[in-house]
Amino acid sequence: MSEAKLHLTRDTLLGLLHQMTRVRRFEEKCDELYQVEKIRGFLHLAIGEEAISTAVMAALTAEDAVVATYREHGHALVRGVPMRAVMAEMYGKQEGVSRGRGGSMHLFSAAHRFYGGYAIVGGGLPLAGGLALADKMQHKSCVTACFFGEGAAAEGEFHETMNLAALWKLPILFVCENNLYAMGTRLDFSESQTDIHAKAQSYRMASESVDGMDVVAVDAAASRALAAIRAGDGPQFLECKTYRFRAHSMFDPQLYRTKAEVEEWKTRDPIPRLANWMREAGMLHDRDAEKIEAEVTAEVDDAVAFAEAGAWEPVETLTRDVTAEAAP
Amino acid sequence: MSEITYREACREAIRDALKRDPRVFLMGEDVGHYGGCYAVSKGLLDEFGPERIRDTPLSESGFTGLGIGAAMNGMRPIVEIMTVNFALLALDQIVNNAATIRHMSGGQFGVPLVIRMATGAGRQLAAQHSHSLEGWFAHIPGLKILAPATLEDARGMLWTALEDPDPVLIFEHVMLYGVAGTLAADAGPVPIDKAAVRRPGKDVSLITYGGSLPKALKAAEALAAEKIEAEVIDLRTLRPLDDATIMASLAKTRRAVIVDEDWRSGSLSAEISARIMEQAFWNLDAPVARVCSAEVPIPYPRHLEEAALPQVPAIVAAAKQVVG
Numbered sequence: 243m244s245e246a247k248l249h250l251t252r253d254t255l256l257g258l259l260h261q262m263t264r265v266r267r268f269e270e271k272c273d274e275l276y277q278v279e280k281i282r283g284f285l286h287l288a289i290g291e292e293a294i295s296t297a298v299m300a301a302l303t304a305e306d307a308v309v310a311t312y313r314e315h316g317h318a319l320v321r322g323v324p325m326r327a328v329m330a331e332m333y334g335k336q337e338g339v340s341r342g343r344g345g346s347m348h349l350f351s352a353a354h355r356f357y358g359g360y361a362i363v364g365g366g367l368p369l370a371g372g373l374a375l376a377d378k379m380q381h382k383s384c385v386t387a388c389f390f391g392e393g394a395a396a397e398g399e400f401h402e403t404m405n406l407a408a409l410w411k412l413p414i415l416f417v418c419e420n421n422l423y424a425m426g427t428r429l430d431f432s433e434s435q436t437d438i439h440a441k442a443q444s445y446r447m448a449s450e451s452v453d454g455m456d457v458v459a460v461d462a463a464a465s466r467a468l469a470a471i472r473a474g475d476g477p478q479f480l481e482c483k484t485y486r487f488r489a490h491s492m493f494d495p496q497l498y499r500t501k502a503e504v505e506e507w508k509t510r511d512p513i514p515r516l517a518n519w520m521r522e523a524g525m526l527h528d529r530d531a532e533k534i535e536a537e538v539t540a541e542v543d544d545a546v547a548f549a550e551a552g553a554w555e556p557v558e559t560l561t562r563d564v565t566a567e568a569a570p
Numbered sequence: 571m572s573e574i575t576y577r578e579a580c581r582e583a584i585r586d587a588l589k590r591d592p593r594v595f596l597m598g599e600d601v602g603h604y605g606g607c608y609a610v611s612k613g614l615l616d617e618f619g620p621e622r623i624r625d626t627p628l629s630e631s632g633f634t635g636l637g638i639g640a641a642m643n644g645m646r647p648i649v650e651i652m653t654v655n656f657a658l659l660a661l662d663q664i665v666n667n668a669a670t671i672r673h674m675s676g677g678q679f680g681v682p683l684v685i686r687m688a689t690g691a692g693r694q695l696a697a698q699h700s701h702s703l704e705g706w707f708a709h710i711p712g713l714k715i716l717a718p719a720t721l722e723d724a725r726g727m728l729w730t731a732l733e734d735p736d737p738v739l740i741f742e743h744v745m746l747y748g749v750a751g752t753l754a755a756d757a758g759p760v761p762i763d764k765a766a767v768r769r770p771g772k773d774v775s776l777i778t779y780g781g782s783l784p785k786a787l788k789a790a791e792a793l794a795a796e797k798i799e800a801e802v803i804d805l806r807t808l809r810p811l812d813d814a815t816i817m818a819s820l821a822k823t824r825r826a827v828i829v830d831e832d833w834r835s836g837s838l839s840a841e842i843s844a845r846i847m848e849q850a851f852w853n854l855d856a857p858v859a860r861v862c863s864a865e866v867p868i869p870y871p872r873h874l875e876e877a878a879l880p881q882v883p884a885i886v887a888a889a890k891q892v893v894g
Contacts, residue, residue, distance in 0.1 A: 350675035350676065360667070365667060368632045368633070368634065368663060370639060371636045372641070372647075379645060380644055380645070405632070563673045566672070566736055
């Protein structure tokens with residue numbers, strides 16, 4: 243664990259542990275619900291990667307904006323989007339955060355400046371640049387946090403956005419969640435330069451690589467980067483090295499990696515890692531851990547009950563929200 | 571009234587928008603220091619400065635996406651893409667993001683973005699700068715597609731498009747930029763939801779838009795000399811199509827010729843023909859005819875380019891055939 247955590251209070255650390263646990267238990271429940279066909283379509287779990295979204299969201303303010311990918315349940319939850327509305331969206335119910343129209347991959351919440359989950363790899367980057375451009379042109383001090391996987395670094399939109407953001411000094415934090423596999427293609431099978439944060443430097447953008455399994459290290463790095471952006475230093479790039487413990491989606495037999503590799507990474511699981519460290523430091527007791535688990539279980543159960551009780555949108559409303567006009 | 575070119579009318583529309591609304595800015599390749607590939611934005615950089623007249627790198631997907639994000643966050647960007655062929659590099663942003671975000675977000679976010687681009691052939695620019703792909707974009711729910719063919723529309727459609735809460739694409743035909751005429755001194759915003767009858771007639775409807783409108787009007791003139799009164803309909807808006815104006819014209823003329831510089835296979839002209847079948851079949855006295863581009867990438871030599879495109883004699887011949 244990094245030195246930075248020494249400056250964090252017990253309450254802050256408990257909060258991080260609570261958020262990571264929420265995301266973990268929510269996604270485990272989604273996995274169960276998928277098996278019983280309550281959730282359909284694609285379901286991309288970020289189990290193992292929770293430290294990144296948890297830490298970055300903790301470092302943002304409510305005025306900042308967030309753009310995420312199709313693996314964004316945790317990002318929405320930690321950002322403050324109610325779990326009920328997220329779960330109802332997983333079901334496709336009209337009480338869902340996107341009225342059920344988006345599903346797992348397209349969570350949006352205007353109230354939280356959560357500008358969406360985008361399912362074309364790299365496609366969220368230019369849009370995030372535009373959010374940041376608008377903030378800058380309107381002389382607002384907000385930052386846009388843009389999450390993407392390392393697979394996006396192979397897309398032209400990555401290059402175009404990096405260049406534009408650096409050229410125009412846009413207030414944007416690029417957060418690369420490098421889980422080593424673009425679906426099933428290992429990083430060194432797809433990139434000539436596997437050091438992703440070095441790519442950012444080629445645009446003269448400040449960048450840092452951090453252990454994405456260490457929530458405190460990510461928090462510290464994100465806070466540093468955000469301070470630099472707010473000071474007017476332009477965009478910053480954070481590469482967080484992480485690992486996806488589960489399959490890419492629910493249709494993935496994981497032929498591209500060994501069980502041993504997965505097990506090895508599980509020893510770095512960010513949740514027990516933080517919990518164990520806190521225990522050793524005397525900041526986490528059994529009753530704290532039990533309390534977190536109990537609260538999270540209750541919240542997840544409540545979210546499931548809410549989604550179950552939700553309504554299917556009437557088919558008569560099928561064509562609403564295509565353009566601004568009311569549906570016929 | 572003042573003498574003005576289509577290009578100047580486009581420029582006046584941009585200038586007017588920049589003056590009306592501090593949220594409006596223009597962004598695209600060579601719109602600033604160069605003055606615009608087709609000189610539409612010439613002089614605007616000096617007048618409005620580099621914050622609002624933004625030269626971009628050659629990153630069509632990047633700056634189109636920036637326009638989408640800026641539009642979602644309180645600005646009213648005008649993105650200029652040099653030519654429709656280049657817009658293919660921004661298809662991901664236009665089709666996967668701009669057109670879907672309102673729906674995917676359950677109505678929480680809209681994209682009030684205007685994208686202008688040049689379209690069409692006639693300048694011997696060969697097969698990567700001459701195509702008419704607006705029909706592709708008109709295929710996509712969530713987009714509005716405009717094709718100003720007159721000075722009034724070049725001057726007036728932009729502001730209305732900027733006031734629209736959804737993404738609007740404006741296609742300016744390259745052969746129209748130099749067209750000169752008179753425009754009322756108080757010319758301003760025009761509606762963007764109706765087709766226009768540019769010349770009334772009772773014998774045949776020539777249905778067209780954009781760069782083909784002047785050709786259709788010339789054909790109508792030639793037909794008049796042969797006692798055939800052609801009605802010329804300028805679609806103006808390609809999505810949503812103004813079916814009512816088309817069908818009202820057909821109720822009168824009972825014959826239709828669709829003139830479109832796009833290819834005919836899987837095209838907007840096919841869509842219009844299908845709608846006529848669905849809505850006006852029993853009014854027809856003849857099969858719908860189409861005058862479209864030859865199914866060939868637009869070639870460079872002038873005589874072959876001209877042969878590939880809809881021309882006045884072909885329109886006249888098609889009209890005479892359906893009139894019988």
